[in-house]
Amino acid sequence: MLLRNVFTKSLWDARRSLLGWTLAIVAVGAMYAAFWPSMQSPEMAKAMEAYPRGVLEALNYDDLTTAAGYLGGSVYGLLVPLLVAVFTIGAGTRAVAGDEEAGTLDLVLAHPVSRTQLALQRFAGLVVSVAAVALGLWLVMLALTGPVGFDGVTAGEFAAANLQLAAFGICFGALAFAVGAATGRKGLTLGLSAGIAVLAYLANGVIPMADGLEWTRSLSPFHWYLGGDPLSRGLDAGGTLLLLGVAAALVAIGTVVFERRDVAV
Amino acid sequence: MADTAITTEQLTKMYGRSRGLAGLDLDVRPGEVYGFLGPNGAGKSTTIRLLLDLIRPTSGRASVLGTDPRKGGAALRRRIGYLAGDFLVDGRQTGHELLTYLGNLRGGVPNGRIDALASRLDLDLSRRIKSLSKGNRQKVGVVQAFMHSPELLILDEPTSGLDPFLQQEFVAMVREAKAAGQTVFMSSHVMSEVQQTADRVGIIREGRLVTVEQVEELRERAVRHVEIHFESPVDVAEFAGLPGVSDLRVDGALLRCRLSGRADALIKAAAAHTVVSLLSEEPDLEELFFGFYLTEEVGHVAA
Numbered sequence: 417m418l419l420r421n422v423f424t425k426s427l428w429d430a431r432r433s434l435l436g437w438t439l440a441i442v443a444v445g446a447m448y449a450a451f452w453p454s455m456q457s458p459e460m461a462k463a464m465e466a467y468p469r470g471v472l473e474a475l476n477y478d479d480l481t482t483a484a485g486y487l488g489g490s491v492y493g494l495l496v497p498l499l500v501a502v503f504t505i506g507a508g509t510r511a512v513a514g515d516e517e518a519g520t521l522d523l524v525l526a527h528p529v530s531r532t533q534l535a536l537q538r539f540a541g542l543v544v545s546v547a548a549v550a551l552g553l554w555l556v557m558l559a560l561t562g563p564v565g566f567d568g569v570t571a572g573e574f575a576a577a578n579l580q581l582a583a584f585g586i587c588f589g590a591l592a593f594a595v596g597a598a599t600g601r602k603g604l605t606l607g608l609s610a611g612i613a614v615l616a617y618l619a620n621g622v623i624p625m626a627d628g629l630e631w632t633r634s635l636s637p638f639h640w641y642l643g644g645d646p647l648s649r650g651l652d653a654g655g656t657l658l659l660l661g662v663a664a665a666l667v668a669i670g671t672v673v674f675e676r677r678d679v680a681v
Numbered sequence: 682m683a684d685t686a687i688t689t690e691q692l693t694k695m696y697g698r699s700r701g702l703a704g705l706d707l708d709v710r711p712g713e714v715y716g717f718l719g720p721n722g723a724g725k726s727t728t729i730r731l732l733l734d735l736i737r738p739t740s741g742r743a744s745v746l747g748t749d750p751r752k753g754g755a756a757l758r759r760r761i762g763y764l765a766g767d768f769l770v771d772g773r774q775t776g777h778e779l780l781t782y783l784g785n786l787r788g789g790v791p792n793g794r795i796d797a798l799a800s801r802l803d804l805d806l807s808r809r810i811k812s813l814s815k816g817n818r819q820k821v822g823v824v825q826a827f828m829h830s831p832e833l834l835i836l837d838e839p840t841s842g843l844d845p846f847l848q849q850e851f852v853a854m855v856r857e858a859k860a861a862g863q864t865v866f867m868s869s870h871v872m873s874e875v876q877q878t879a880d881r882v883g884i885i886r887e888g889r890l891v892t893v894e895q896v897e898e899l900r901e902r903a904v905r906h907v908e909i910h911f912e913s914p915v916d917v918a919e920f921a922g923l924p925g926v927s928d929l930r931v932d933g934a935l936l937r938c939r940l941s942g943r944a945d946a947l948i949k950a951a952a953a954h955t956v957v958s959l960l961s962e963e964p965d966l967e968e969l970f971f972g973f974y975l976t977e978e979v980g981h982v983a984a
Contacts, residue, residue, distance in 0.1 A: 419778060520770050522733075
């Protein structure tokens with residue numbers, strides 16, 4: 417029964433949005449992946465050569481000659497992680513700040529639930545939601561492997577990429593969750609989290625092109641997520657742990673501040 | 682059972698520089714119905730949110746069922762039922778979904794209890810909450826506050842939006858709770874809401890407790906506006922100087938005055954004539970507060 421506790425209730429409340437986001441993200445991923453055979457045509461290769469190197473790098477298209485390179489750029493490099501970030505930032509904001517600004521948090525907190533329990537159970541709901549999206553995308557990629565043929569990208573490598581995608585989503589979800597739990601302000605939370613996501617994206621592809629700013633890449637969750645090239649080299653434990661470690665720290669800080677502060681009317 | 686259901690000592694809450702509560706001393710006994718009365722903005726909701734540990738005091742202490750709300754945590758809140766005047770919940774769920782969930786958070790409520798309360802209040806639990814009227818939404822709130830028969834009910838302007846019939850049903854529920862030994866702490870800015878149920882009334886103004894009185898005493902002191910229509914013109918002199926009567930104005934067959942305390946003398950004087958109609962307005966709470974305020978000022982000057 418999904419009305420049992422805060423965790424299951426958060427999944428129950430998110431059921432429609434979760435279904436919608438999963439379908440959208442999987443559809444976008446599948447669409448890009450399905451273009452792979454046409455990317456291999458000589459005409460397309462020529463067309464892509466016409467682009468300046470920097471533009472391609474900014475879009476995460478480092479290597480378009482292999483399936484891993486193409487998928488890493490198109491499916492896993494741009495639209496899908498951005499959609500996942502938007503999804504998790506929204507969910508992270510709703511977990512505390514959205515509920516609080518709607519004035520509906522008081523009632524639950526007047527029940528025998530501690531604030532820490534409430535916050536952590538709702539974050540657990542977010543983690544499960546992101547995992548569901550990543551799992552859905554993984555299954556669709558496996559299903560497409562037969563008809564499209566991603567020469568040599570294995571189920572395990574796809575699993576690694578999707579696991580890291582989930583960790584990436586959890587990291588941004590944790591950011592929005594933490595800002596929301598600490599401040600209780602929805603607009604601020606959305607704005608700040610989205611701003612940091614954009615900066616992180618730029619720090620991975622665009623800013624490092626300037627001389628002397630190469631180091632910014634190592635600070636970007638986009639780099640932690642894709643820098644290890646999971647589609648050709650398998651799971652990047654370092655990057656994944658970094659994403660999850662930052663997420664854990666953010667959740668801990670947000671929850672501690674939430675436990676101590678006043679809940680807004 | 683603790684000696685007191687709720688105690689606060691110099692409870693103070695500042696919001697930045699503005700004052701929410703300025704040294705509140707409360708004492709609510711176990712098993713009583715305590716009316717917490719005050720104009721809007723006096724600090725009633727601030728007090729209640731402090732008692733529920735939704736906000737933390739700037740200074741001072743509070744004790745609920747013998748425990749500091751901050752330390753009591755979830756275990757303390759299990760023994761409390763809370764209802765806010767504007768009962769806000771996510772409207773996409775049905776009443777049944779919400780109440781099942783809240784019941785589960787409390788570790789389950791007795792079988793059939795939710796349905797029994799809902800049918801008593803004539804509430805349809807199968808409808809989505811956003812499709813309910815304000816009054817029906819408030820009923821969902823009443824059910825969740827009462828369903829686990831808590832030791833202490835904390836009700837913040839509980840009957841706002843309920844129609845008169847349901848207000849009566851609510852009054853009956855509060856009386857039953859009292860009969861069952863439950864303590865009820867109920868805030869309001871409407872006198873009539875508390876006077877039917879409360880044993881004692883605490884009046885708060887500008888973040889401070891002005892007075893605590895038995896409801897009976899308060900009623901005797903309350904000022905009413907009275908209007909009497911006689912069949913034929915009456916003489917002012919007959920009514921001037923009657924105990925409790927002030928601001929007397931007679932305009933032909935129409936008498937208007939303010940009446941404090943018992944109505945007996947005025948009624949007996951009026952009975953000498955043929956009375957067409959008699960209108961006695963609810964004691965005006967604002968005036969009552971103003972009365973206390975004036976008394977205080979005069980007291981200061983005298984001291």
